[in-house]
Amino acid sequence: DVQLVESGGGLVQPGGSLRLSCAVSGFTFNDHFMDWVRQAPGKGLEWVGRTKNKASNYITEYAASVRGRFTISRDDSNDSLHLQMNSLKTEDTAVYYCVQYYYGAPYWGQGTLVTVSS
């Protein structure tokens, strides 16, 4: 079974940094693109960004709202995905999910909460 487990969330002050991780199992991680999606409290879902696979030169793509502040990386040797978040703003407060589209079907982790507050 495909499984994704996020970790690393917590409370951080505005302007601070946080690194999220997503551990995956149940599929050949290094073959696939991986995405991050977030959901602010009481709000809808927002695509954050993506890392492509080695065959696509690990190209990363980002939503305009996080471009230049967030960096997505992957460790194919450990089947893990990361989201480095810098210069955090209060509006980045959200549950962050990693998502994998395995043969056309989306798989989501359970999410990790990031709270940006002083």
Place this chain on the structure above:
Amino acid sequence: DIQMTQSPSTLSASVGDGVTITCRASQSIDWLAWYQQKPGKAPKVLIYKASTLESGVPSRFSGSGSGTEFTLTISSLQPDDFATYYCHQYNSYMYSFGQGTKLEIK
């Protein structure tokens, strides 16, 4: 960027009713999913590739449509179905979501 317009934003219905939620894409897409979400939980996949029922999802849920118009239909509402529903296009580049439909008990 592909914009997803979902309607209605709120839907009131009774147990046993049939309901339909619509999602319109700003350009033609092939890859569309529908999710159910309850408070404090991750979105649950109901339908993917517009009309493929996710394993384990009851058959009262169905998805249809193509191009720019898609629908999620629940044929006979059960108490567990009252939740928020989202459409999601994963066709190209910057994936996007509908604004959500909150399905409430009438």
